[in-house]
Structures are given as structure tokens and as C-alpha cells.
Amino acid sequence: MKTLILLIAMMFYGTFLFSQTSDSTKKTSTFQLDLGIGAGLIRNTASPSIEASFSHKHKNKWEIGINTITYFFFEQSIKANNTKDFKAYINTFLNAEFLINGLFNNENTNKKDWKGFGLGYLIDNNGGYFKGATAKLYFISRYKYFTVIPEIIFTDDFKSMFPGFTIVF
Numbered sequence: 001m002k003t004l005i006l007l008i009a010m011m012f013y014g015t016f017l018f019s020q021t022s023d024s025t026k027k028t029s030t031f032q033l034d035l036g037i038g039a040g041l042i043r044n045t046a047s048p049s050i051e052a053s054f055s056h057k058h059k060n061k062w063e064i065g066i067n068t069i070t071y072f073f074f075e076q077s078i079k080a081n082n083t084k085d086f087k088a089y090i091n092t093f094l095n096a097e098f099l100i101n102g103l104f105n106n107e108n109t110n111k112k113d114w115k116g117f118g119l120g121y122l123i124d125n126n127g128g129y130f131k132g133a134t135a136k137l138y139f140i141s142r143y144k145y146f147t148v149i150p151e152i153i154f155t156d157d158f159k160s161m162f163p164g165f166t167i168v169f
Contacts, residue, residue, distance in 0.1 A: 029058045038146075038168035040071055042129065042153070047071040051168050055097070063099040063114065068092055069166070073127050089127025095120035099140055114142035118149075132157035136164065145169065 036051040049072070055065025073089040099116030122134035135158070138151035149166040 029056065031056050034067075036147070036168040038166055040164060040166035042071060042073075042164045043162055045073060045129070047073055049166060049168070053097075061101055063097075063101075063116070065097050065099075067095050067097065068123075069095065069120070069168075070124075073129055075127070087127075089129065090124060091122060091126055091129060092124035093120035093136060094123045095136075097140060099142065112142070112144060114140070116140045116142075122155075130155045132159075138164075138166075 032055055034051070034053045034055070036053075038049045038051065040047045040049050049069055051067055051069040053065050053067030055063050055067075057063040070090055070092040073091065075087045075089070077085045077087075079085055095118050097116055097118035099114045102113050103115035116139075118138050118140060120136045120138070122130055122136075125134065130153075132155065134153065134155040136151045136153045138149050141148045147168045149168065151164040151166065152161055153164050154161045
């Protein structure tokens, strides 16, 4: 029950800090757990997504973390008796990320200007959207209320690649 309450609270609040100083003038390191929802464009298919991440932020200068992002692909088919059959395919990537605050604006690190990169590997493959070993390389632009992630996905045992684009709130 406590886990369910924690997940519901994360959906509304978004971030939980595990350690933080009581003095707001001191810069400290924090661990945080985030949960986000968003949408992705994978090949030519729009897909809702959900993301869960755990990260370590060091003195508001850099951040390193791991996360999973799950994409939901939907298909509809019509059976012989004219009934519709709906299927959902879940594909999950495990990612590692590194971000720097003020990467392109190093004059003011108090401003939240987080940019970075990530590398992910497909750990749950369903529905035939990806073939064989699949990985992705992406750039992260984190803003106040959302994150923009352009990505390149390598699939079919790294023989083919295509772009992707995800927005997470």
C-alpha cells in the first residue's frame, strides 16, 4: 500500500529528493527519484511513454543517473467475424545518462539549464518494432517543466538505424 501511495504521489509531485541540506545557501549533493510521462515518435509511430529514473545531482553542477523508459505501441486488426482486436506492445529501454548544468551557458549555474547525453539498451522487446540487439544514443535538453530527447536508435544487431524523438513531462 505504501508503494502505491508513493507512486501516486510521484505522478503529482514528480520528484523525490533523498537527501538535502536545510540551509538553502549551501550547495549539496542529492539523490532523486523521478517519474515522468510523455510521448515519443519512433520511426513513423507515435507512442505514449513512461519513465522512471534514479539520479545523483552533485552541487547543482552535474548529474548522473539511470532510468527506464517504456514505449507503448498499439495495433488494431479486424478479425474474420468483423470484430476489432486491439493489442498493446511494451518496449523498455534501460539507460545511463550524464548531464551538466549550464553546458552551453556556463555563466549562470543557478539557472536550470541541464544538457547532456545518454545511452540505452532495449531490455524488453515486443511487437516487432525493433529487431535483434537494439541500442540508442540521445541528447537531453531538460527545461523547467519538460525534457526534449532527440535520439538515434540502432537496431537489427546494429545493422540499421533511424531517428526518434521523445518529450517527457
